[in-house]
Amino acid sequence: MADRYDSFAALAAREIEGAHYRIRVAQRASPLAIVAPHGGFIEPGTSEAALAIAHECFSFYCFESLTLRAKGDGLHITSTRFDEPQALQLVAASEVVIGVHGRKNGDDGASVWVGGLHEALRDSICAALLDSGFRAKPVGEGHPLAGRDPRNICNRGRCGAGVQLEIPRALRISFSHDEASRHAFADAVRGALRQGG
Template sequence: MNGYRSFQQLMGHETPEVGYRIQWRWGQTGIAVMAPHGGGIEPGTSEVAKAVAEPLHSFYHLDGLKRKGNGRLHITSTLFDEPVALEMARRSWKLVTVHGCEGTRPVVYLGGLDLELQTRVASALAGCGFSTATHPFFRGDQKNNLCNRGSSGTGLQLELSQGLRASLFERLNRSGRKHPTPVFYRFVAALKAVLDSLKREGPTP
């Protein structure tokens, strides 16, 4: 899956606004929701991250725009060094990163170094009928993982299985992702409720 080992390497081979684009918005809470492998790289993650972030939290994604072969744009989270993302991480108290992984079972794999936040998200999602688990490989437990680079030093990584992401949209292609299902809104609402409580506990932005 990993196509490039740095953003500098990606820029040397890809054309902005043709192969990829970077979009971001600053929020008011010190919490950032990011999809570093968005658009066609891990389809559905951009839409989830943006909806969870609105209207108060910061949002960022690297949007894969290729007709095919977007996986080449993937920079693993421990090496992710795109400058805007790093600046957002530096200026944020807590980071939540949204990723996509394989698997037909609809499940959210929870990772990152904020174990308390994992527990709270697991409870909120279970209450809305979603399954959670720990991924055998993608645990986000390295200090240099993007999700842990906020000022708190601990964050949350969400790995959404393909089966779950397929249930969130009419289809997982770019046009189908413009049409979220009721499951999408239920999923987003559960995550937003947790972040709403989290913002009241964090430092003043």
């Protein structure tokens, strides 16, 4: 289904910040930024996962819908067109960007699909998640959620290659009531970023 808005300017012309959406951003002395462009009610649980990964270490950005909308009437702007100014400013100042997204379970409600153009870091994150007891799959060229378009927000850092995490709905729901699991997930990703970022 097509997005209702094809740019942030179109969204901001009709939606009210503080009522319909909010933006959270923290720029830190780090070359890495953790970005959740579809937080709040858009892809529930992604902003919490991104914040847990960023912790006090990495820069953080989240765009969150504050209202539950009918299907197809949300505030989702696809990652290749996501152009909210604060997000663009943060990613332009960052060496590497990690995009945190939510996906439908489909026939795999357990695996985190890890994509993006930074293949070495993608593989390191997969390995770290597997070592921590999570299921993770590297996804590449031809996969619909591979995050390989250079215009994708995760690939718009200074090095031109980032990582996209697609977390299934079932895992995001489990994180909402299992804080230890959410922190274990975040610790695994953060550990891989510290080693490879």
